[in-house]
Amino acid sequence: MAKKISKKKCPNYQFFIKPTIDALYQLGGSGANSEIYKKVIQIKKLPEDVIDEMHNFTMTEVEYKLMWARTYLKNYGAVENSKQGVWILTTKGVALAKQEDLDIKDIIRFTNNKKCTTKNHDSDFDSFNESKSWREQITDILLNMSPYAFEKLAQRLLRECGFSDVEVTKKAGDGGIDGTGKLRINGIFSFNVAFQCKRYKGAVGAPEIRDFRGSLSTNIEKGVLITTGSFTRAALEEASSEGKRLIDLMDGEDLINKLAEYGIGLNEVKSYEVDMDFFNSLNDD
Template identity: 55%
Template sequence: MSKRKIDSRIPRCQSLIGTTFEVIKMLGGSATIQEITDKIIEILKLPDEIVDIQHSDSGNTTELEYQLAWARTYLKNSKIIENSKRGVWSLTSEFSNGVTIDVKGIIKNTVEKRKIKTQDNVSDEEVLEENEDEVPEEVRPWRRHIREVLINMDPYGFERLSQRLLRECGFSQVVVTKKSGDGGIDGNGKFRINGIFSFNVAFQCKRYKGVVGSPEIRNFRGSLTTDVEKGVFITTGTFSISAKDEASKPGKKQIDLIDGEEFINKLAEYEIGLKEIKDYEIDEEFFKSI
């Protein structure tokens, strides 16, 4: 197994299993990934410098997000939570009414399944070490592949892709400005709510392999003209905590953020350049016990 060095200040997935379950329960039995992440950061009082540490093998996932993805995968494999195509995680009916979970049992179950899969004579601790060939459900190989495709796209091609995605999301009159320059506007359009209310929106697209900070958000906001009521910042990377805070500062023009994970989710949802292939999870224990 290939071991990856992880900052010791970041909570590991095994320690996040119970907290993730309690947070989903606390949020009414269902929550988006961002809601789960934000609540765990609040509960564990994690400072920004820890939250913003990037996962070493990914340009648009933080290490905390990666560990939380594993925690959700453990819970899902134990049929405690389930997720919808829109990225909403919810408690299964069996665990929706105040039932407690056995975290040690969940981990033990994972250890046994991995031992069967690898057929290696290794200790439990070694089994729990990350294998470079294994990834949590939310970080599947196709997602890594599409990230690289997006990062290596022609800049104007990425802007046109963002234009297409915004149209699918309900925007109209979406125009790419075809002007370059950091901090500037890459395009604009209108967003209509319930066929009545409409907003003038400007957007910026950045193919980042890393973290977008608060200076980029401030620069973008500074480029917005008075007739623009809202801004949308799209990136293939992630947004730092300070960038998120800056985007939603009271009294200032609000900026909506679409990070790499959300961008990929939307591409999959609207099947833009992606086609779903049905797959099956094999329950080896079933075939052994029947």
């Protein structure tokens, strides 16, 4: 009996190449991954079932296809990215943004030809491929942690991010709050913050956001919800609803990136690739 192949609702990465350029152009020529993601969804008016489709435990299918699109555009010379993860339109990219009929096939052809002759270790997708193994490992660890261990990890991360007086709530009946802390900005402004941790394989929805907001006491100015999964479109909208207390969100990809940034449970390993052409050339007469 033939195995049934599930059809993805999300369009292929080629579909996202022009919207990525348009998103960066509309964002003023630069933008973080999250900003590009939101702007592309807005530009293409993607339906909720496409937005919420998961590629793996921590990444949606749209995020995955956008990563491919950025890689092709970078190899084409239309975008570049900073060490801080900000993507910038180059002069070539600005010119592409102004074209009504963009030749997507030319961009793909150029990149594929470049792959045959060069190695680009700085591309978004190359970085993902090189780190895929450790990302899978850390994702598995996070999903199999005890709830209290995951809360302690969140406590450590928030401290590294500049929070102080971070405490994990141990008592039962805490109303969904897993911990509290203070965030001081520029040494002047301070906020009382409560956080909640959810070890999800899928997506956190709007009801969870509403429940968390409802558990916040009057002395809490900000709420942070941290998950190993992702957030549905409805959850993103609910978290930033006008007239309600804003809830900051950290999904699985953001969480893993922050763990890597601060070296929490992750040690950077550098390696080298042997250039055989160089050594062989020494033997030439």
